[in-house]
Amino acid sequence: MSSGKVTPISGFPEFLPAERIIEQHVLDTIRETFELHGFDSIETRAVEPIERLSDQGEDADKEIYAIHRLAEDLQGEAAATSHEARLGLHFDLTVPFARYVLENSGKLQFPFRRYQIQRVWRGERPQAGRYREFTQADIDIVDVGELPFHYEVEVPLVVADAFSRLPVGPFRIQVNNRKIPEGLYRGLGLDDVKTVLRIVDKLDKVGPDAIREMLVDAGATKEQANTCLALAEIRTPDTSFADRVRDLGVSHPTLEQGLAELTAVVDGAAQLAPGLLVADLRVARGLDYYTGTVYETQLLGAEDFGSICSGGRYDALASDGKRTYPGVGISIGVSRLLGKLIADGAVTTSRPTPTAVLVAVMDEEHRTESMRIAAALRARGLASLVSPTAAKLGKQIRFAERRGIPFVWFPGGEEADQVKDIRSGEQVAADAGQWTPADPADLRPVVRAAAAQASEGTRED
Structure with a gap:
């Protein structure tokens, strides 16, 4: 090893022994909770073909770390044509899981309930709570052909159970349905739904005035932009959101379907865990594979920190052309959560070593x-x-x-x-x-x- 000064690399967290004990406790608690709810553990490879990872929204292609052998550069081989150069490190665990389901469908029992705790990599600018290498803990439920809505009620309940066993403090799970904004945008005459969703998804970062301007630049009128923003401002602890959406005066079959589905999820959760879910029509999730219910979770009193747990339903991510495997899942950002708790001194360990x-x-x-x-x-x-x-x-x-x-x-x-x-x-x-x-x-x-x-x-x- 060089005797020169060591330069830290940002975005790749490391833990001291006491912090590692806290991380292990959190991981063990999450794993035990997932298993209590009937989920089976799997592991997938760290790399996927870049063409499968890209085109998932959120500028995913810009965040993917491509990999190739150093020897290719040294030998002057064309990296762009080599097999390894077409591989990238996975940026989440859902895309690899969809591929895993397709490859192993004959060996799995459906509905298949999986949990997975692994590292992922994203080439984004490091900042508080955002890393280039981090750990996620996911659960997903996948079935063949159809997936009953009651699983969309179940997955946030599992996360709530895990958090109740950890010293994370009060939290709130926000829920929406992607069909609601899609139906409203189409009812307004805005057919480029992906673009509008990605713009509105930045609302918390840039504010309503900037979003309005961005929507107009993308082809919307000021009235259309204002209606999009009005939808994003609707937040209720019960099913009253449906009437407030209809009061906006926009109609579309997809909108009505989304309202019905979200009503069923919020009402179903209220029967089992009153107050756990809050309908928040601002939540969209930037990844394009989500097709229905979407979730985000915030620590109360630290809303500016962003979501520590998110996910949703996807109906077409896993399909072999003959059969489709719809699923719903949610992911705990373990490194993100730990970064917040440790930095704030909110969680401690009785000693910095397991040695007694x-x-x-x-x-x-x-x-x-x-x-x-x-x-x-x-x-x-x-x-x-x-x-x-x-x-x-x-x-x-x-x-x-x-x-x-x-x-x-x-x-x-x-x-x-x-x-x-x-x-x-x-x-x-x-x-x-x-x-x-x-x-x-x-x-x-x-x-x-x-x-x-x-x-x-x-x-x-």
């Missing part, structure tokens, strides 16, 4: 005895580390303190072993085959909301 016990080495001649003790503790599920040196016991204790290890074990030789809680100073005789911490929370680091930890207080050293 440091086994002291009385002298190098007896290191083997310390290793046997550590092995006995590990066999009973106690994460243990043997001291790297047979230094004075005070130095070994300070070694444990600096690393956040709560207990130090002293081999007794002919006498009984002793274990010391270096936070309280309490020291007792112990047997490696039987001893366990009095507080079960000491077995593993505990992740909790910072406010909860502050209110509980900490033990004195």
Whole structure:
């Protein structure tokens, strides 16, 4: 490795040990929740053909990282014609999953319920909450031919269950149906629906005046632009949004279909989790494969941070020409969520290491005895580390303190072993085959909301 100065690369997050413990806790909780709801885990490859990744909206082709072998450049081969140059790193997990369903349809049981937790890559400008490499946690439900609407009620309930098990604070899941804006735009005479959707999707970023100007530049009249903006301002905690949309005076069959579908989803969720979903007709999602219900999730009090969880229904993303596999899914932006929680100090861990016990080495001649003790503790599920040196016991204790290890074990030789809680100073005789911490929370680091930890207080050293 070069001895020169190391230059950080923005947009590729890395974690210190304590932060990694928090990340692992979040990932484990999400995984366990997904499995509780009957989802099966899969993994897909990191690359897909660029032609499949591109043309998905949101300027996806501009965000794709293309890959090729360095040897191609060195050998002067034409990268544009090589097979590897036509591959790109996936920017989400839904497009690869659709391909996976097509390739494995004969081996899957439908409706197929999948969860997937993997890294994705996007070539966008790094900023708060936006990375070029990040982790997503997705669930999807896919069926053959038709997909009942009740799954569109279910997927946000799963996310709500996961978040209820994590110290994320209050949140709100916003829901819309892509057929509502599409039907309204067509009813207004605006047939370039994709362009209008992409413009209106920028409303939170640039504001209504800029959106109005952009719509007029795209061919809309001021009256049409104002109606598009009026639709985007409708937000209700119940099904009253439908009447407010009809009050705009626009009619179209697609609009009515979207209103009926969104009404069913909001009403269905209200019966199981009152107040969980909010109908927000501003939500559109920039990816073109969404065809119906779409979701976005915000942390209350941090709305400017944007969505931490999003998704929707797609009816034609997975199709082999003979059969279509409609699906609905939702994705938790794990790295995005963690970036917010860690930066705000909203979540902490009780210690920065999973190691619970440091086994002291009385002298190098007896290191083997310390290793046997550590092995006995590990066999009973106690994460243990043997001291790297047979230094004075005070130095070994300070070694444990600096690393956040709560207990130090002293081999007794002919006498009984002793274990010391270096936070309280309490020291007792112990047997490696039987001893366990009095507080079960000491077995593993505990992740909790910072406010909860502050209110509980900490033990004195």
